[in-house]
Amino acid sequence: MQTPDGLGVTPPDKAIALPLTPPSSAKGSSPAVTAVLRIFALHRAGQLSPWTKTKISPEEHTELWRRLPANARLCRYVEEKVRYDFDPEYHLLVTRMPTATHDAFIAKIVENLLFQLKTISESLPPAEAKTISQIQWQNTSRIVLRDEPGAGGDETDYKLNPKYPMRYPDAHFRHSSEKYSHVVIEVSYTQKHHNLPYLAESYIIGSGGSIGLVIAFDISYGGRSSKATISMWRPRTWVDDAGVKHLEVIQVIDQVPFRSADGTPTSGTLSLRLLDFVLPETFRDVRPSVQDTPISITHEVLAEYLEAAEDNEKKAQAGLTRLPAHEQVVVHKREWSPEEEYDSDDDRGIVERESRKARKTDEKDEDWVELAYHAALNIAFSICTNYPGQKVGTNLATHASGDNHAKATGELPEPQRDRLKEIGESEVKLVVANSCQNMQWGN
Structure with a gap:
C-alpha cells in the first residue's frame, strides 16, 4: 500500500x-x-x-x-x-x-447521478425497481475502513480507540443491504491532488474490495489554469499458482481533462454502469441487461457545473446585500430568555457555571x-x-x-x-x- x-x-x-x-x-x-x-x-x-x-x-x-x-x-x-x-x-x-465551489460542484454531480438512478428505477418492474431505489447518496457521513471480518464498534469506541482508518469522502453511494458504499467521489484541490492514489487505495484495500469505484475530480481550485480532470480507480483480484487470492487497485482513468486550461470543455464522457453502484451479489435478481444500463455525464456538462459553481462563489463574495456596508442602520433584536431550557434551578446553575468557564477558556484560546x-x-x-x-x-x-x-x-x-x-x-x-x-x- x-x-x-x-x-x-x-x-x-x-x-x-x-x-x-x-x-x-x-x-x-x-x-x-x-x-x-x-x-x-x-x-x-x-x-x-x-x-x-x-x-x-x-x-x-x-x-x-x-x-x-x-x-x-x-x-x-x-x-x-x-x-x-x-x-x-x-x-x-x-x-x-470544503469551499463553496467544491460543495456546489459536487452537489450538481450527485443530483445528476441520483436523477439517472431514479429514471432507471421508474422504468423497471417493481422487484428490480425496489432494489435500485435502495442505492442512496450518503452525503458526508464517515466511512471507517474495517477490513477485518466482523470488526465493529460505535462512534464513541472509535474516538477513544481508533484502530482503523476513518474517511469523510466528499460524496458516496451505498446500497442499504451493503456494509460499505460502492462508489466514492472526491473533489481534489492543489494540496490534495498528489494524495489521490493513496486515498483511492485506502478506500478500496481498507474495505476489502467492497468499495468498487473511486472517482476523483481535480478542479485546481485557486490555480492559474482552468484545467480540470477526472481520475478513476477500481479493485482487481486474482488467484496465484499457489491458490492465494490477491487484491490490488488499478487506475482506469488517469487525469483525463474535462475542461482545458483555457476554460473550454473537452469532448468526452464519464461513463459508468448501473452495476458500478453495488456488489454483484446485490443484483443477483436483477437482469444482466439492466445491470449494464449506462450512467454517464458528458465533459461538457461537468464543465458547466464547475463554471457555475465558480461563478456562484464569486458572486457570493462580491454580490449585493440588503443592507450595504456604507449605510448606517440601527438593528433591533428580539430579547431571548433561556428559562425554558432548564428543567430545574440546579440544572440552570450547572449550565451557567460551565458556560462561564467555557467562555473564559475560549477567549484565552x-x-x-x-x-x-x-x-x-x-x-x-x-x-x-x-x-x-x-x-x-x-x-x-x-x-x-x-x-x-x-x-x-x-x-x-x-x-x-x-x-x-x-x-x-x-x-x-x-x-x-x-x-x-x-x-x-x-x-
Whole structure:
C-alpha cells in the first residue's frame, strides 16, 4: 500500500501554527493534540485551508477526544461541522474544509447521478425497481475502513480507540443491504491532488474490495489554469499458482481533462454502469441487461457545473446585500430568555457555571490562536519569499531566525510584537519549525 507522503500540503497563505504559549487549560498535554485543537478552532473561525494535515498518533487521538468535551462549544462544533480523515497506521489526521465551489460542484454531480438512478428505477418492474431505489447518496457521513471480518464498534469506541482508518469522502453511494458504499467521489484541490492514489487505495484495500469505484475530480481550485480532470480507480483480484487470492487497485482513468486550461470543455464522457453502484451479489435478481444500463455525464456538462459553481462563489463574495456596508442602520433584536431550557434551578446553575468557564477558556484560546496564526504566517511568508522553490520542513528552524525573523515580526501589530519579544526568538523558532514539520511549500 502506498504511503501518504506529502499528504495535505498547506499553502503559505493558510499556514497553521502551533500555539506559542499554551493557556493553563492546555499545559502538560501533547503538543500534537494542542495543535489539532487549534486547527479545529481555526476551522470554526473560517481561517483554515481546504485540506490541512497534522501528525497525531492513535494515543493522541484518544487524548484529543478526552479533552474536547472540556470545551463544550468547540466539541459540539467538531461533532456537527468538522470533517476529518484519520489514519492510525501513518499517524495522520487531515482536516477538510470544503469551499463553496467544491460543495456546489459536487452537489450538481450527485443530483445528476441520483436523477439517472431514479429514471432507471421508474422504468423497471417493481422487484428490480425496489432494489435500485435502495442505492442512496450518503452525503458526508464517515466511512471507517474495517477490513477485518466482523470488526465493529460505535462512534464513541472509535474516538477513544481508533484502530482503523476513518474517511469523510466528499460524496458516496451505498446500497442499504451493503456494509460499505460502492462508489466514492472526491473533489481534489492543489494540496490534495498528489494524495489521490493513496486515498483511492485506502478506500478500496481498507474495505476489502467492497468499495468498487473511486472517482476523483481535480478542479485546481485557486490555480492559474482552468484545467480540470477526472481520475478513476477500481479493485482487481486474482488467484496465484499457489491458490492465494490477491487484491490490488488499478487506475482506469488517469487525469483525463474535462475542461482545458483555457476554460473550454473537452469532448468526452464519464461513463459508468448501473452495476458500478453495488456488489454483484446485490443484483443477483436483477437482469444482466439492466445491470449494464449506462450512467454517464458528458465533459461538457461537468464543465458547466464547475463554471457555475465558480461563478456562484464569486458572486457570493462580491454580490449585493440588503443592507450595504456604507449605510448606517440601527438593528433591533428580539430579547431571548433561556428559562425554558432548564428543567430545574440546579440544572440552570450547572449550565451557567460551565458556560462561564467555557467562555473564559475560549477567549484565552482564541486570542492565543490569533497570535500564533499571524506570527507563523508572517515568518513562513518571509521564508518562502527568501527561499523560492525550496521545500521547507524540519530545517525551518535554520531559516526562522536573524533577518527573516526580524522582517516577519516587524510586520506584526505592535501588541503581537511585544508579546513575541517576551517569548523570545528561540521559542518562536521552535514553534514555527514544529508547526511546519512535514509541510512542503514551493513557489
